[in-house]
Amino acid sequence: MTDQKQTDDTLTFRGGWTMAFLPVAIFGAFCVLYFVVLDAFDMTALATGGFIALLIGALLARRYTKFWDAVMAGIGSPTSVSIIVVLFMVGMLGQLIKDSDVSGGFVWIADQAGMSGAVLTLFSFAACCLIAMATGSSIGTMFTAFPIFYPAGVLLGADPTMLAGAIVSGAIFGDNLAPISDTTIISASTQRFRRKEGAADIGGVVTSRARYALVAAGLSAVGFAIFGGAGGAAAVDEAQLAESANPLGLIMLAPMAVMLFVAFRTRNIFLAVTAGLALGTVTALLAGLLEPSGVIGVEDGHATGFLVGGVSALLPTVCLVTAVFGIMGVLRAAGVLDRIVDGLARGRLAGTPRGAEAAIGLGVSATTVLFGGVNSASMLTFGPVADEIGARQGLHPYRRTNVMDCFAMGLSCVIPVFSAFLFIGALLTGGHEGAPELSTVQIFGAAWYPLALTVVLIVAVVTGWGRRFEGPDGVAVRERVEAPVPA
Template sequence: MNYSDKSKLEFFGGEKISFLPTVIYIGIAMFLAFNYDFLSMKSVIVGGSAGILVGFLFAKDKEKYWEVIISGIMQPGNAKLLFTFVFMGCFTKLLSYGQIGQGFVWVSQTLNLSGGTVVLFIFLASMVISMGCGTPITAIYAIVPILYPPGIILGANPAVLLGAIISGIFLGDNISPSSQITATAASMQTNSVTGIPADPITVLADRIKYVVFAGLIAAILFYMKTNGAEAVQSNISIGKLSNPKGLLMLIPLGILLLVCVKTKNLLKGITLGILSGLVIGYASGLFGLTGIVNVQKGNISGILFEGVYSMVDVVIGMMMLFSMIQIMVRGEGIQKVSNWITKFKFVQSPIGAELVIGVSCIVSNILLSSIPLPAILLISSFINNLGHRANLHPSRRSYFLVGMMHNLSVVIPFSSVFVMSAMTMAQGLNQQYKFTNVKISGFDIFSNSYYLLAMTFIGLLWIFVGLGRKYQSDNKETLAEQVM
């Protein structure tokens, strides 16, 4: 197979057929979401595999079709991203085994927090933990079981509490140099002349002022949202949910972030974070050797196995998306759509291009169950072409792309995997903690996700006021160092 061949992939029916695998995938994902309330990366696997198989029937050159699919996975940036997901799963599991959440609970207990102060603290704790999780979808499964029960005990309103957790997760991802969403968006937004991608650390620096501003607004609102709540009565002592040793896990988290910033190498940061965390966790007694690897009666568990295995759905789902994107690119469907849209003079202007990009981000995010990473992978090539025509800087396109997906489209109640997952986990915790048996509305979580509300407002300023707009400079663009 010749994976280096860049010639056009032709279909019976023309370039538009290159969208067929993606359309089938989105259709199946939406069907599963609306008919079965099934919101998961498994939808990407089922829909993507079905779409790729159907697309095969329309390809003129069947062998070349599979060459294109495999080449999408084999691209160096995509392959690095897959490995990054695998080991980020290990690091997230390390934080869980290392009881970092219980460490934050101990802090809240020591400071005697209550009401709005609890909500604010959990918002900030979610932000810190999320910075080391790589993606928001990974973070929510790690954070809700840890921080939701003590938040309820200390008097936080359940819907406001979940809104604070989701907001903190996205704030943490936005300011983290280990964010896979930022790394992916930056890697796919290039200089139109040199082909050099945006530098993720530059992207982070360019958007940090907007993210911090939105975070401050959210923090103030969460602090004010006490709702006169009182601590619930339970037979579970808050002390049983706390462990000061868990704060030691902030050390490997700090190492990961520091190495990422200094070296701009995400895999190096994750590796050193995992190795240092294993040493610290074992030496401090947070977990033993069986916490790292444990084999019993044919079953294997522990940080290394569980961490890798937890990312299986994500990795396979990403492989499907990489392949479908490559089909659209090599089938020239994306280029054809871009050429048609950019024929309109308004779209060739910066405000017109950003308006189209913003709408595309929100719509694709909602269609894909509000999971930003698949949505970014899906439309990045289109946005890259559109940005070239409007002379928008790759860094601007990158943080604009992420910012327009990290808004209220993330918490649409009827489609959001974050809202559904948070509610499902909260209900599941009822079996262990009876005091969490509180009815929660998805619309209440939506209206209390203050950080995402603030980012929506900032997104409007980006488009209509031109706030922070930066243009491409062909003569000054330098070789971007890859994050991974």
């Protein structure tokens, strides 16, 4: 009876079940094409690749309608819908921080304190950490920070390679730890509880992840402080520096602190975003950082303001989430995910909690490299697999989330020939007078945070540091509960 039911329910393909991987292969090809061949980082293009992959994959399905039923089931899953809704909410908050010029406040501090050399490199790292934490966007932080910190920092005696590595590292740190980051939301939302309803809450995930991120950030900070200087500083363009500096931007750190406090205290991202948006909007208006039209308005017949802009900015990412979950729906309906999970779970590697964590780390790292360092896409793809592998060993959703996220934000996202982060970083070092244009290989050697994070997570997996299991009612416990956790 079971075999017959499985045969009736399983999505089948001409050429065998391995053809279910065709959409994944086509999607991966789009990642390589845009990031490696064309040197372009475009989430809309990736989403397009995902939808094209589905259109082609459907032609190989034995039952065309059943293929699209599987796609719709994947897109309409609770995990997919929750990720999309949260992304739209946090998009507005991130746009508010960008528009209110927080980065200009950090430039003002550096100017007033007379920072130069290694001190400025270290400061740039810390500033980018905070900007990325506040905005939840690593790529957005890089586009904001490079034009401001890179040319001025080189002129003030910072080592160009170390300074670029510090900016990239700070952007990845914030993306790794920010409650409003798409990677944090995706990694948490894909890991479900087995002893109660729901997925890992973002506040609990970030709180438990901080130990790994802060240790890696501390190690990176020491390196930037020691090796971040290049010698004597040249004369800086004071007019350019003054134009970039804006002390008022620092006032926006207050609503962001409130947002973080609410997120950690209530573990409810919607309440935290509401608090951040309300207080941040009022603060920006009173401080003169935004006009009322900067909140919501119309210009030349087009809607403007950070509320509209925040939603618009996240549309490409939402499209990517939709495409990837459609692909995941196909893999699940074809029984591919069950095959992968069973193969890993029955193997010697994943036969223990430590081995399951190692399997998650290796799996998500390989997927991240395949997807050109786009860790949001890699975690969307590998998240359900990590969820099943970790649950079979009773690992708590927080632990599964952190192992997956930190390995995806580590070495695998900065491989020089595949990394979108490094391609963008190298691109943004060009065109600055007096500052050299760097290669991806050069920046890789100075991107210390993702490298340090990988080392920290390897130590955590080997030693069991921070490992927790899911106890009754989803409580995190140190010892594995004897009763098996249903997958």
